[in-house]
Amino acid sequence: MLIRLLKAVWLGLRCVLPEQLSESYMESKIPLPTDNIYKFYALFALFVFIFSVGAILYVNQTHNDRVLILYPELEALKKSEDLPPRDQTRRDLLERLLEVQKADLKFYKNTLGFLSGLAFWGMMFGFWRWHRDVQPRIDEANRVQLEIAKLQLAKLQAEIAPAEGAVDKT
Numbered sequence: 001m002l003i004r005l006l007k008a009v010w011l012g013l014r015c016v017l018p019e020q021l022s023e024s025y026m027e028s029k030i031p032l033p034t035d036n037i038y039k040f041y042a043l044f045a046l047f048v049f050i051f052s053v054g055a056i057l058y059v060n061q062t063h064n065d066r067v068l069i070l071y072p073e074l075e076a077l078k079k080s081e082d083l084p085p086r087d088q089t090r091r092d093l094l095e096r097l098l099e100v101q102k103a104d105l106k107f108y109k110n111t112l113g114f115l116s117g118l119a120f121w122g123m124m125f126g127f128w129r130w131h132r133d134v135q136p137r138i139d140e141a142n143r144v145q146l147e148i149a150k151l152q153l154a155k156l157q158a159e160i161a162p163a164e165g166a167v168d169k170t
Contacts, residue, residue, distance in 0.1 A: 036134050042126025045119045052116035059108045066101055070094055 077083065077091040 036130060038126045038130035038134060040126070042123050042130060045122030045126055049116055049119035049123060052112045052119060056109060056112045056116070059105065059112065063101060063105045067098065070098060070101075074098065 074091065074094040077087055077094065080087070083091065
């Protein structure tokens with residue numbers, strides 16, 4: 001369903017936008033690390049970790065703002081002895097709302113904490129496997145390439161040296 005919707009939107013954009021403009025919109029401005037799956041795991045998990053930590057801070061701040069708005073009114077209603085039924089209902093509603101706020105905060109913090117922990121371990125796994133399995137091969141390939149380049153340079157210098165000596169004798 002989502003894929004069909006995205007295809008429809010894309011086809012609509014292609015009809016509306018000129019070809020050059022639509023191509024510039026489709027260019028990726030952020031290069032994705034598709035050369036190595038472990039690098040992708042690590043960087044995606046890093047993104048999720050940063051998102052979840054930011055979400056925890058946002059949820060906490062939002063909860064504090066809501067409680068600071070509701071709590072003074074609730075305390076004022078609790079101190080009053082003779083309340084009309086409307087204010088009693090308002091007091092009960094505010095008490096229930098604060099309970100829901102606490103429960104929501106606990107749920108969001110636990111969920112986001114689990115997500116950030118999962119992301120942390122995914123990040124560690126990705127970086128560890130990348131460093132242990134993939135990077136040594138890349139380093140070895142680079143070392144071999146350097147050796148080949150040095151040998152080719154030495155060969156070219158050996159071929160050029162007699163030619164330069166022949167030119168100097170004439």
